[in-house]
Amino acid sequence: MIxxxxxxxxxxxxxxxxxxxxxxxxxxxxxxxxxxxKKAGRLVHKGxxxxxxxxxxxxxxxxxxxxxxxxxxxxxxxxPDVIVDIVDGTNLExxxxxxxxxxxxxxxxxxxxxxWDMVKARGLKxxxxxxxELLGCPVVPTVAVTGKGLxxxxxxxxxxxxxxxxxxxxxxxxxxxxELLIKKVExxxxxxxxxxxxxxxxxxxxxxLEGDERVMEQTRAALSSPQIARILSIxxxxxxxxx
Numbered sequence: 001m002i003x004x005x006x007x008x009x010x011x012x013x014x015x016x017x018x019x020x021x022x023x024x025x026x027x028x029x030x031x032x033x034x035x036x037x038k039k040a041g042r043l044v045h046k047g048x049x050x051x052x053x054x055x056x057x058x059x060x061x062x063x064x065x066x067x068x069x070x071x072x073x074x075x076x077x078x079x080p081d082v083i084v085d086i087v088d089g090t091n092l093e094x095x096x097x098x099x100x101x102x103x104x105x106x107x108x109x110x111x112x113x114x115x116w117d118m119v120k121a122r123g124l125k126x127x128x129x130x131x132x133e134l135l136g137c138p139v140v141p142t143v144a145v146t147g148k149g150l151x152x153x154x155x156x157x158x159x160x161x162x163x164x165x166x167x168x169x170x171x172x173x174x175x176x177x178x179e180l181l182i183k184k185v186e187x188x189x190x191x192x193x194x195x196x197x198x199x200x201x202x203x204x205x206x207x208x209l210e211g212d213e214r215v216m217e218q219t220r221a222a223l224s225s226p227q228i229a230r231i232l233s234i235x236x237x238x239x240x241x242x243x
Contacts, residue, residue: 001049001050001051002048002049002050002051002081002082002157002158002161003050003051003053003078003080003081003082004050004051004052004053004080004081004082004083004084004157004161005052005053005055005074005075005078005080005082005083005084006018006052006053006054006055006084006086007055007058007071007075007083007084007085007086007098007102008057008058008085008086008087008088008095008098008112008114009057009058009059009087009088009094009095009098010057010058010059011057011088012057012086012087012088012095012114012115013086013088013114013115013142013144013145014054014057014086014144015054016144016145017084017086017112017114017142017144017150017153018039018041018052018054020144020147020150021041021043021050021052021150021154022040022041022042022043022052023041023043025041025042025043026039026040026041027039027040027041031070031074034066034070036056036066036067036070037056038053038054039053039054040052040053040054041054043154045154045155045157045158046155046158048158050154050157050158053074053080055070055071055074055075056068056070056071058071058098059094059097059098060097060098060101061075061098061101061102061105062101062207062210062212064213064214069214075102075105075107076105076199076200076203077198081108081160081161082108082109082110082157082160082161083102083107083108083109083110084109084110084111084112084153084157085098085099085102085109085110085111085112086111086112086114086142086144087099087111087112087113087114088114088115089113089114089115089116089118089119089124089126089141090115090118090119090122090124092126099111099135100172103135103136103137103172104172104202104203104206105200105203106200106202106203108160108161108163109135109137109160110137110138110140110153110156110157110160111131111132111135111137111138111139111140112140112142112149112153113126113128113131113139113140113141113142114142114143114144115143115144116141116142116143116148116149117143117146117148119141128140128141137160138156138159138160140152140153140156177238177241177242178209181209181234181235181238182202182205182206182209183205184234185204185205185208185209185231185234185235186201186202186204186205188223188227188230188231188234189201189204189205189219189223189231191223191227192222192223192227194222195219195222195223199218204219208231208235209235209238211235219231
């Protein structure tokens with residue numbers, strides 16, 4: 001069975017897509033440890049069973065807001081086979097911020113370019129094939145309210161789940177000095193194999209360099225004091241070099 005998670009900014013049509021895909025098979029509960037509602041459903045597409053989880057609507061994956069942490073923890077810890085990022089094609093620049101955060105996590109990503117009818121009606125110029133090339137993942141135009149494009153979206157989910165491991169394929173590349181800092185932190189993290197089995201190491205390194213408090217807490221619990229000291233030294237040196 002393929003496990004797919006739907007994510008996107010609030011009010012981008014995520015719930016409509018979830019309802020179209022899963023129909024009457026939906027179940028509702030809570031994510032473990034929180035009161036945030038968890039919606040899940042199943043469908044069968046061309047003989048392939050797919051479980052779909054509707055993650056909370058979120059603009060980011062970096063703050064301490066409960067909904068954002070629930071979505072982030074689900075992606076990082078549960079590691080669904082495919083992440084479907086639903087973006088509003090009429091407000092593409094704002095929506096792509098979340099897309100880039102997902103690419104930093106090296107997620108197996110499919111982008112649903114929603115409100116495609118409104119994109120055309122407003123005369124907006126978006127080339128899905130070029131966008132797919134730039135992001136390194138499938139981009140599928142959809143219209144959530146009518147269900148248009150959802151068969152193509154489901155095909156893309158199945159195809160993405162069937163791809164061979166492409167770890168690192170979608171990783172966003174930064175300037176050389178930033179990449180060097182990321183690599184140095186990754187080198188320390190790799191000394192704890194159990195830790196990187198649980199979390200994507202590049203994502204951990206980026207979050208540490210950005211001062212993510214939750215990730216730093218998790219790191220302190222998993223690494224030795226000398227390892228933490230080395231990471232903090234790398235971060236301090238990087239901050240000093242950029243001043």
